Amino acid sequence: MSDFTSNFWSIYVTALTIVGIIACLLLLWITARKKVVATSDNTTGHVWDEDLTEMNNPMPRWWMWLFVITIVFGFGYLAAYPGLGKFTGKLGWTQKGEYDAEMAKAKTELEPLYARFASMKPEDVARDPQAMAIGDRLFMNNCAQCHGSDARGSKGFPNLADGDWLHGGSPEKIRETLTLGRIGNMPPMAAAVGTPEDVRNLAHYVLSLSGSPHDSLRASLGKPKFMACAACHGMDGKGNQALGAPNLTDDIWLHGWGEAAITAMINNGKVNQMPAQAEKLTEAQIGVLAAYVWGLSNKPTAAK
Structure with a gap:
């Protein structure tokens, strides 16, 4: 109310x-x-x-x-109890209070378990079956909505199981991403590239970087226009994890593949956001989740 x-x-x-x-x-x-x-x-x-x-x-x-x-x-x-407009009831019960009490109880009960994981290296946590079972639940409740239950993502949502990382795939970087979130910004570049034909030529050059099917003549004409992209993606097109600029040579396409998709990206740009999880998850939970996500693309051997 x-x-x-x-x-x-x-x-x-x-x-x-x-x-x-x-x-x-x-x-x-x-x-x-x-x-x-x-x-x-x-x-x-x-x-x-x-x-x-x-x-x-x-x-x-x-x-x-x-x-x-x-x-x-x-x-x-x-x-x-609450039920009459703004009247809160004589017992002072609220849904938020009930939720906070349950979360505090769960935190107290799980604290010794998370303390054990906190003293371990992320790579060791990723080999612990109990930690991975907890990480799987955390992932399903907080990440699967965007990245999918198999963590392979979809258009606009990164695949977390393929080893291709926009901001780096070390346990530390994954933990940083979970804690602070990320905002990816590809600005519209058509004005810097030139005419619509120049944009098409550049799209074919970008396709050529990964060996994807392309028009070689247009690609050769578009190569000089790649200078507008090199500041973020590098002269070789291999990207820059410090900026979150994708590698254009690995044939992994977050927002779609082909001339039309790349042309639309150059013309319109794109803004993507990975929400911060620090307000939803404790530091210990983020540590276990980071190890779980790291393990998806590194497949550590389970501890015996």
């Missing part, structure tokens, strides 16, 4: 809730008072399907009292 921008919605919800409960109580009271005139055989006179006769038996009192108890419980619940 803290998202309300005025008191109107708080009052509205409170009134609607109370009126609803009172209306149920009133309906129960009216129904209990209403008497149906019975015939001599104790029926209401209603017959369905030729032989189904409605008897005039009253509702059992215990059944009616269940309704009354439910309504009383509803008032008690709303007094103790």
Whole structure:
């Protein structure tokens, strides 16, 4: 209810809730008072399907009292817990407080386990079956939504199992990426390259760097235009991990392959973001997750 921008919605919800409960109580009271005139055989006179006769038996009192108890419980619940607009309840319970308490309990219980992993080298953590089981759960809960359950990514989301890294694939670099996040920015370069034909020629030159199918004539014409790209990708096109500039010679394409995809990248640029995990995960969890991700492309031998 803290998202309300005025008191109107708080009052509205409170009134609607109370009126609803009172209306149920009133309906129960009216129904209990209403008497149906019975015939001599104790029926209401209603017959369905030729032989189904409605008897005039009253509702059992215990059944009616269940309704009354439910309504009383509803008032008690709303007094103790949030449910009436901005009123927080006498017990002060909140979902956030419950979540924080559960997370604190889990952290306390797992602290000795994570302490053991913290004293190990990342390479050794990646060989520990228990650590990898924990890392797998962390990955599924926090990373698989973008990188896939098999960590092989998809268009726009890097494959973490192939050994190709934009910012470096050492355990330290992976941990840095998880902690701080990354923002990849490929600026639109069409103005620096020249005409649309120059952009097409450059796209074919970029394709030629990885040995991909290309037009060799256009590639030769586009080679001089690569000077606009060399500041980030290097003269040899092998990229620069310090800048997060991809290697253009390895035939791995994050945002699509072919003339059309590369031309669109040159014309429009691209901004990608890897969100920081420091606010979601503890330092110890990030350490285990970093070792797990490193292990995906290094396949360490499990400890015996």
